[in-house]
Amino acid sequence: MSQANPAKKIINDPLKCADELFEGLVLAYDGKARRVGTRSIVMNDLRPDAPALLVGGGAGHEPIYHGLIGKGMADGAAVGEIFAAPPPDIVLEATQAVNRGKGVLYLYGNYAGDVMNFDIGAELAEEEGITVKTVIINDDVCSAPPTEKGKRRGVAGLVPITKIAGAAAQTVDSLDELARIAQKAVDMTRTVGVSTKPGSIPATGKPTFELADDVIGLGMGIHGEKGVGLIPMCTADELAAKILDLLFGDDLALNAGDEIVFFVNSLGSTHMMELLILLRGAKPILEQRGIKIHHTIVDNIVTCQEMAGVSFSITKLDAELKKLWDMPCESVGYTKL
Amino acid sequence: MSKASLSKDDVKAMLVLACERIIAAEPMLSEADRNLGDGDHGLGMQRGMTAAKEGLEAGPVDSIEKAFNTVGMKMMSSMGGASGAIFGTYFRNGGKALAGNETFDAAGLAAFLKAGVDGVKQRGGAAVGDKTCVDAMEPAAVKAAEVAGQSLPEAIQAVAAAADAGKEASKAMVAKFGRAKTLGDGCIGFPDAGACSVVVIIEAFRDFIAA
Numbered sequence: 001m002s003q004a005n006p007a008k009k010i011i012n013d014p015l016k017c018a019d020e021l022f023e024g025l026v027l028a029y030d031g032k033a034r035r036v037g038t039r040s041i042v043m044n045d046l047r048p049d050a051p052a053l054l055v056g057g058g059a060g061h062e063p064i065y066h067g068l069i070g071k072g073m074a075d076g077a078a079v080g081e082i083f084a085a086p087p088p089d090i091v092l093e094a095t096q097a098v099n100r101g102k103g104v105l106y107l108y109g110n111y112a113g114d115v116m117n118f119d120i121g122a123e124l125a126e127e128e129g130i131t132v133k134t135v136i137i138n139d140d141v142c143s144a145p146p147t148e149k150g151k152r153r154g155v156a157g158l159v160p161i162t163k164i165a166g167a168a169a170q171t172v173d174s175l176d177e178l179a180r181i182a183q184k185a186v187d188m189t190r191t192v193g194v195s196t197k198p199g200s201i202p203a204t205g206k207p208t209f210e211l212a213d214d215v216i217g218l219g220m221g222i223h224g225e226k227g228v229g230l231i232p233m234c235t236a237d238e239l240a241a242k243i244l245d246l247l248f249g250d251d252l253a254l255n256a257g258d259e260i261v262f263f264v265n266s267l268g269s270t271h272m273m274e275l276l277i278l279l280r281g282a283k284p285i286l287e288q289r290g291i292k293i294h295h296t297i298v299d300n301i302v303t304c305q306e307m308a309g310v311s312f313s314i315t316k317l318d319a320e321l322k323k324l325w326d327m328p329c330e331s332v333g334y335t336k337l
Numbered sequence: 338m339s340k341a342s343l344s345k346d347d348v349k350a351m352l353v354l355a356c357e358r359i360i361a362a363e364p365m366l367s368e369a370d371r372n373l374g375d376g377d378h379g380l381g382m383q384r385g386m387t388a389a390k391e392g393l394e395a396g397p398v399d400s401i402e403k404a405f406n407t408v409g410m411k412m413m414s415s416m417g418g419a420s421g422a423i424f425g426t427y428f429r430n431g432g433k434a435l436a437g438n439e440t441f442d443a444a445g446l447a448a449f450l451k452a453g454v455d456g457v458k459q460r461g462g463a464a465v466g467d468k469t470c471v472d473a474m475e476p477a478a479v480k481a482a483e484v485a486g487q488s489l490p491e492a493i494q495a496v497a498a499a500a501d502a503g504k505e506a507s508k509a510m511v512a513k514f515g516r517a518k519t520l521g522d523g524c525i526g527f528p529d530a531g532a533c534s535v536v537v538i539i540e541a542f543r544d545f546i547a548a
Contacts, residue, residue, distance in 0.1 A: 088422070
């Protein structure tokens with residue numbers, strides 16, 4: 001008798017999860033996207049003669065990143081193993097497939113393995129004459145102080161950032177312009193996450209971190225990276241206030257009259273019920289400050305298996321970003337009418 | 338009978354030996370990593386070098402540069418993550434320094450080791466003393482530059498000793514990267530697993546050249 005996996009994952013082979021989820025994702029696109037090479041996915045119908053938007057990262061956080069390709073979203077994605085960056089040849093194959101002669105923007109989260117592998121992929125692409133620019137997502141407020149933004153990780157803010165960059169990729173003609181807008185979306189986005197329970201590693205069934213039953217990890221990363229501290233379990237209203245306090249305490253000025261996209265994200269198993277109760281608690285606090293929610297997202301899009309917890313992301317919209325935000329988009333992970 | 342200089346076919350054979358040595362060293366490398374990290378370094382290196390060996394043996398090599406490049410590319414693509422990028426960069430960047438070379442001698446060894454470690458430092462941001470593979474790579478490169486005028490068999494002996502001394506020195510260091518960083522002083526006494534891999538590779542070069 002094999003040892004029961006405490007996580008009770010409904011899978012076939014723990015070592016083939018990345019490949020098999022990838023094959024399933026291609027099917028979920030109903031023929032609108034195709035597999036390229038080892039483990040890249042690329043949309044079929046791309047705007048000709050335009051700069052391309054490529055996202056990517058490790059698997060196991062579905063639907064990101066590879067589920068964010070689509071109409072008005074990213075053109076393609078390079079997919080790694082479970083929780084491991086895609087190697088450079090996968091980045092290269094994706095780059096070649098999305099490039100339409102105007103170059104490729106890499107947009108991904110700030111993790112050492114991703115940065116190294118995408119950088120090497122960029123060098124390989126440049127050797128083939130493909131121009132590459134990179135914008136790194138670092139929206140996680142609690143992972144480093146504002147003075148050390150280079151150390152901040154990329155978390156749920158990647159959804160509004162990718163949506164805005166995807167809209168820009170539909171409208172701009174140059175890679176420089178696409179990179180400028182994507183960077184602006186990063187600069188205007190902040191996220192704070194909290195965790196109540198770990199996810200598990202599919203290959204081993206072991207939890208990704210440990211957390212006592214009666215505490216909440218404030219500011220924890222999506223792989224259980226250490227946050228800013230532990231707090232006792234509390235009500236949704238109290239937690240919403242604490243998360244917003246951390247967001248208001250950061251260096252993105254949020255003043256009366258500002259318009260934002262507000263994204264309440266489940267890290268995996270936290271239920272829509274809880275997300276909605278948290279949203280209900282957050283809205284009056286934002287209103288008290290005169291901040292206007294232009295658009296609300298309540299969903300689980302940036303996850304770590306069955307990890308429990310939630311994150312709030314705020315993207316501040318100026319006129320340019322608002323116009324891009326209002327364009328429709330369609331993808332497996334996020335669709336906006 | 339040692340080898341004064343290597344042809345491209347010799348270099349290929351030397352790299353195949355290095356692959357075989359790493360594959361065989363998997364239990365030692367995994368054990369080294371279990372003391373400090375998540376214990377997967379040996380398996381990752383074994384996977385990378387298995388792919389590299391297959392790549393080298395797939396057909397004749399065009400050049401010395403290409404032989405090193407094949408190892409780098411295969412390691413990167415089969416390993417992924419940070420260590421695939423780091424060792425891939427080592428062989429790829431090191432190989433670039435040998436572009437156009439018809440033979441591999443002590444000067445070539447020095448050029449390879451210097452360009453390799455420079456690439457790794459630039460890619461990952463680690464310096465000597467951070468308890469990483471750089472702690473074996475850097476002293477090997479420094480020694481190779483000193484002995485670049487000597488015969489290849491003499492030079493590789495000195496370089497392998499320098500790499501091993503660097504790996505030994507890493508035992509006393511406190512890690513600045515990776516999971517080992519969270520151990521603080523708890524990592525003192527154990528060598529860095531990546532540095533252990535570097536020593537296995539350079540000792541394979543030494544033994545091939547000496548044979």
